[in-house]
Amino acid sequence: MKCCSACGSNVNSSPIVCDGCGCLYFCSKSHQQRYIDQGGHSREDCIRLCEFRSSALEDGFYTSLAPLFSWCVTDNSLYSSPCDMLEKIGVHRKDPFRMECSCGVGNASAFCVSGPLVQGWFGHHVSERRKRVDVTTDSIRPQLDAWWGTEGSGCVLDGSPVEVYDSIVDWQSYLEYKRRRIYWTAEQKKLMVLMDIPLTIFWAIKRFLRNNNNNSSARTHVIQLVLAGCEKELDQWPLLLELFNLLPGYSFDITMAGPELPSWMDQKCINVTSSTTSKELKITCRSTTLTDPASIQLMAESHIVCALNAGIGAYPSWMDTVCHIKSLMATRHSPSMFFFTDYVQESIEVARKNVYMLFGKTCIPEYDGKLPFLGMGDIAMACGGHPQKTKECSDFLHTHVKATAVLMNPFRKPANVTMPSHGMPYASNGFGCSLEIRV
Numbered sequence: 001m002k003c004c005s006a007c008g009s010n011v012n013s014s015p016i017v018c019d020g021c022g023c024l025y026f027c028s029k030s031h032q033q034r035y036i037d038q039g040g041h042s043r044e045d046c047i048r049l050c051e052f053r054s055s056a057l058e059d060g061f062y063t064s065l066a067p068l069f070s071w072c073v074t075d076n077s078l079y080s081s082p083c084d085m086l087e088k089i090g091v092h093r094k095d096p097f098r099m100e101c102s103c104g105v106g107n108a109s110a111f112c113v114s115g116p117l118v119q120g121w122f123g124h125h126v127s128e129r130r131k132r133v134d135v136t137t138d139s140i141r142p143q144l145d146a147w148w149g150t151e152g153s154g155c156v157l158d159g160s161p162v163e164v165y166d167s168i169v170d171w172q173s174y175l176e177y178k179r180r181r182i183y184w185t186a187e188q189k190k191l192m193v194l195m196d197i198p199l200t201i202f203w204a205i206k207r208f209l210r211n212n213n214n215n216s217s218a219r220t221h222v223i224q225l226v227l228a229g230c231e232k233e234l235d236q237w238p239l240l241l242e243l244f245n246l247l248p249g250y251s252f253d254i255t256m257a258g259p260e261l262p263s264w265m266d267q268k269c270i271n272v273t274s275s276t277t278s279k280e281l282k283i284t285c286r287s288t289t290l291t292d293p294a295s296i297q298l299m300a301e302s303h304i305v306c307a308l309n310a311g312i313g314a315y316p317s318w319m320d321t322v323c324h325i326k327s328l329m330a331t332r333h334s335p336s337m338f339f340f341t342d343y344v345q346e347s348i349e350v351a352r353k354n355v356y357m358l359f360g361k362t363c364i365p366e367y368d369g370k371l372p373f374l375g376m377g378d379i380a381m382a383c384g385g386h387p388q389k390t391k392e393c394s395d396f397l398h399t400h401v402k403a404t405a406v407l408m409n410p411f412r413k414p415a416n417v418t419m420p421s422h423g424m425p426y427a428s429n430g431f432g433c434s435l436e437i438r439v
Contacts, residue, residue, distance in 0.1 A: 003421055005040065006031035020046035023053055023423045049424065052345040056425040059408055062416050068171055069192070069414040079417045089190055095147050096194065096239075099232035117143045117238075122268045132269040137241060140272070144238055148191065156198075156241045161248030161277060165206065168246060170410035174199065192414065197233060198242045199411035200429045201225070201306060204339040205247065208304050211438050212336055221250045221279075224302045226335070228290050228321065229310050230256040234265065237283055244274045244281065251280040255298050261287035290321040299335055300328050307340040308429055313350030322358050327382035329401055329437060330393035339434040341409060344424045348406050348431045355435065359397075406433045 002015050004027040015025040016032055024041060026032040035041055079085040083103045086092040093101060117140065121133045137157050144157070160181040168174050175192075205223055227233055234256050243252055266287040273280050288295050299305050305325060312318045325338050342348040379397075383389040413428035 004028075004031055005421055006035040017423070018046060021049040021053060023049045025421070025423070048349075049346060052349070053424055056345060056408060061408065061412075061425040061427070061430075065171060065414045068175055079415065082415070082417055085193075085415045085417060089193070091190055096191075096236055099235045100194070117147055118265075118270070121270070122265060131267060132271060134271045134273070136273045136275050137244070138275040140238075147238070156239060156245070161245050165202075165247050168202070171199075171414065174411070191239075194236060194239055195242065196409075196411055196413040196427075196429045197236060197308065198239045198246075200308060200341060200409060200432070201227075201240070202243065202246045203409065203411055203432070204304055204306050204337065204434070205243075207339070207434065207436070208337050211436055212303070222253060223247075223250050223304070224253045225255070225304045225306055226295075226299050226302045227254060227256045228258065228299075228305055228307045229260075229318075230258040231260045233308065234261055234285060237270070240281060240283070241272065241274075244277060244279060248277050248279070251282075253282045253284075255284045255286060255302070257286040257288065257290060257295050257298065259287065259289050261285055263287050291324060296324050296328070299325060300332050302335045304337045304339060305335045307338075309342060310340050310351070311342065311347065312340055313342070313347050313352075313354055318351075319354065319358060322355055325435075326359060326397070327379060329435070330379050330397050331382050333396070333437060333439075336437045337434055338436075339432065341429045341432045343428060343430050344419075344422075344426050345406060345408075345431050346424060348433055352403075352406060352433050356403075359401075359435075400437050400439050402436050402438050404434050404436070406431050 002011050002025045003009060004011050004015075005024045006026055009027050011025050011027045016027070016029060018024045018026075018032070018041065020043075024035075026035065079088070081103075082100050083092055086097055086100060091097040122130065141157060162168060162177060168177060174195075205225070208223070237256070240252070240254065243250075265285040267285070269282060269284045271280060271282045286292075286295060286298065290296075290299075307318075310318065312322070322338075325335065328334060329338075340348070340351060342351060379393050380387075380390040383393055409427075409429050409432045412430045415427065417426060419426050
């Protein structure tokens with residue numbers, strides 16, 4: 001389905017496509033002109049979208065995944081919606097795919113939270129005093145198989161850790177690793193369309209480990225991470241057990257934080273011990289805003305703040321959170337990384353620009369790996385107005401906080417889904433960017 005960018009009407013039959021970028025659709029020439037006159041699509045916008053689209057397609061945004069996922073991805077076809085893709089592989093409205101829907105079944109207000117597994121631990125009928133559950137991967141295997149509707153736990157609990165985590169660099173190397181260790185059923189293969197979440201987190205952790213070999217907490221092999229703005233990530237938390245295989249020498253302390261999370265899961269903790277490596281995955285839920293003092297403290301104590309498909313460029317509410325992260329990086333030198341992703345390159349480029357503006361720059365320079373000198377207003381506030389401390393913190397940011405360019409995620413969701421409002425390459429966790437402290 002395609003819709004007019006100006007009025008939203010259906011234009012499937014004969015859309016007028018922007019000649020310059022090929023990304024926007026219109027129902028008539030008059031609506032196209034009106035959209036341009038209202039500032040919706042300037043010449044600069046058109047050139048930029050054209051460059052983004054051409055670059056992503058040349059880099060194989062769709063075609064590179066087609067041979068690896070031939071059962072759900074093809075070179076020349078796009079699904080009209082996530083539901084269309086799920087329907088065609090036979091998992092629409094089924095656990096654990098329910099939260100992938102765009103038809104209303106999987107919205108954030110309808111958390112099934114890993115089926116009966118978590119509901120049985122922390123549901124409304126359970127005593128409020130139960131705040132934590134300790135389990136092992138072996139003990140929850142039957143429940144996970146029931147949730148996945150197949151022996152799907154073998155995909156993430158196969159007990160065959162990666163020997164060298166740097167050998168996993170994209171979907172191809174990951175799938176080759178999995179095929180060497182397990183015999184896949186057709187049903188198990190379908191779980192791979194959900195694995196962009198743990199693999200994208202793995203991608204971020206790899207960057208952190210490369211930059212922080214001397215970090216004392218990293219040397220103790222405990223990765224502390226805040227998943228900011230969580231929604232479906234809570235419902236699909238068992239997928240994070242794959243981190244045991246991808247990074248077998250590490251334990252993980254993950255906080256899922258965001259106002260969309262169910263209040264009855266607030267401050268609840270799931271601690272899973274790997275029966276193979278004896279490492280731990282601790283997941284704590286905080287159903288609060290990211291500017292809540294408790295959330296700010298959690299970010300200050302973390303190595304990585306990770307915002308998946310965050311819409312930082314679209315939602316002004318993110319700006320307060322970014323300001324807090326900036327102040328924490330300046331005054332406490334943590335978190336070491338702020339990592340964020342989005343569906344399309346245009347969205348994450350806008351997010352990157354907004355983050356730069358908050359860091360004291362109104363335009364995007366050519367990337368030299370360093371952030372420009374930052375404004376000191378909010379830093380001064382964080383430093384209590386102390387001039388020398390303010391200068392030291394601002395100098396630290398200028399010297400040690402570096403930015404990455406926007407990168408196409410090698411672990412983006414393997415599903416070719418088109419958006420009705422534009423023709424930009426689109427995928428869950430499609431593109432990533434980060435701010436990193438490097439000392």
